Amino acid sequence: MDRSSHPRSRRFAPVVAVAAAAALTLAGCSSSSGGKKSEEGAANASAGKATTPRMTVALVTHQAPGDTFWDTVRKGAEAAAAKDNIKLVYSADPNAGNQANLVQNAIDQKVDGIAVTLAKPDALKGVIGKAEKSGIPVVGLNSGLSDWKKLNLLEFFGQDESVAGEAFGKKLNEVGAKKVLCVMQEQGNVGLTQRCDGVAKTFEGKVDPQNVNGTDMPSVKSTITAKLKQDPSIDYVVTLGAPFALTAVQSVSDAGSKAKIATFDLNKDLIKSIKAGDIQFAVDQQPYLQGYLAVDGLWLYKNNGNYSGGGEQPVLTGPAFVDKSNVDKIGEFAAKGTR
């Protein structure tokens, strides 16, 4: 083979690439609709700034990489930190042992407060005890509603997944659903299971759970389509995360089904679908609020000795329903990625 041609072509490849990109730009390939240009210059919520002494707070969650939900929690925490003159240290790991190490890391940094999610409370028990021993206040958020008091946390901000599921089930009764498909994007996740179980508890019809492979959207789409084909009596598809609801819209149309769609959690694309009537309603646990309140709670404790919930009761951030009646109002916040 002509060996000499090969190194030369490799040397030329970047040149060709750059030239092609430049040519395309010059050829007027700009889009006349959509894109960044049409995005409104949305400013983040700001309400003044505290002049209290600078403090450091660690937020340690069990976020899996790239999850839109946790991104919103973090934004809320950042907003509170900016307002309260707090340096926020965010870290996350879905593996409970690694999450415990991250809490230890925060203790070693001698932070002024720790906000932590308790997806697997037993794994975090030891390290939370250490934090309390070294005088660092710890608050809980999102997961761990049944365990935060046992671990002597200061306060807790979140949604009871079962309560949210139960509210969802009641809403399904109201809209006259008969048979519901509950789509779980992560097999064996405790919170997701509680949601489906909560729905089943109050819903008067039948609930069918279905596991899907959440990291592969085409597979999610096919699986929901398949299930709708297998059981044509399903008249409502319930997803447990916003991106999966949007995919379910396609599955329903692919399957030629008449099923309606409702979901847990929000994002900005979902708002459009609720407006368009493709998705009936969403239950929102207000992740922004969870992040915000957890950080702000630590600030209040340090500067004014306050306990949200009186140290006895959790502070619930959900379930709030978003449907056609209130979607316009919430939509403007969701567009910024904060709802």
Next chain:
Amino acid sequence: MSMTQQATPAVDTPPAPGPKQSDGRTRQRPPALRLLARPEVGVFLGAVAVLVFFLFAAPPVRDGSSMANILYQSSTIGIMALPVALLMIGGEFDLSAGVAVITSALTASMLSYQLTMNVWVGVIVALLVSLAIGAFNGWLLVKTGLPSFLVTLGTFLILQGVNLAVTKLVTGNVATDDISDMDGFSQAQKLFASTFTVGGVNVKITVVWWLVFAALATWVLLRTKYGNWIFAVGGNKHSARAVGVPVTFTKISLFMLVGFGAWFVGMHQLFSFNTVQSGEGVGQELIYIAAAVIGGCLLTGGYGSAIGPVFGAFMFGMVQQGIVYAGWNPDWFKAFLGVMLLGAVLINLWVQRTATRR
């Protein structure tokens, strides 16, 4: 044709047991057995077995639109399984293939959106990025002589982190913005993610692309010089180099081919779902590799076919959706999937052994 059989020489077999006239050394084995010894036949029979099983176990599968759905799921795995299989025949594998799909989709989406460009600009730049990632994998592998496990594991982690960090940095969120109202979107959607009707059944365009790519890959593998090079570098790199096969070129180009596949599937995901979540794609690389291995490609290289992975991917899609069509308890979903795949692979193995038994 002879290249696919190089690991299991069909001729020159020692005498088979039983009555015989000649000493056997020059005897051809019966055509049926020779056919069975081909790498794709075992998986073909496995796929047929799984199909027949679900035709009985799950009545909705008998419907044409259900089959279209199964083929769609298979095609999104299958399009990637093809270049992954060629790479594997060439003696390497790529752990970064799953997240590379998302990298490509993110690149196209963010570039067009942030610069408010026609989406085709993003699509083309994403292709260049995907090919560059492949070239980087191949180049590093060839230059350092490190095993592909290590090199592509590194790329896998890099891409996973970059996907997340860059998306967050650029969009302020962990998912990209909706590009469905931008110029060129509907054209690109026609190419990568449209649907057409055959006899009242809606079929996804990816199924067509999958089969076209499979035909192309088969032709390249069996009828071109490049195909011979792939088998040669996968069989023995050093002797291949000794007889004048451009090993470096072959390996790098195979990794770039995986990059092309990642780009194509990434574009399908982008134009089919409008937005991309940056954390997706993790774990898919193993499914692509599994489809190739089920399809008769050896993990050690030098042996396999392009048509085998087509059946491998079909088997995967069939089992995954068949379980749902059958309405089995979803708690067992993954266990069922594993059992059926192992079963299918065992059929595959048994056919191979029976066919090549001496």
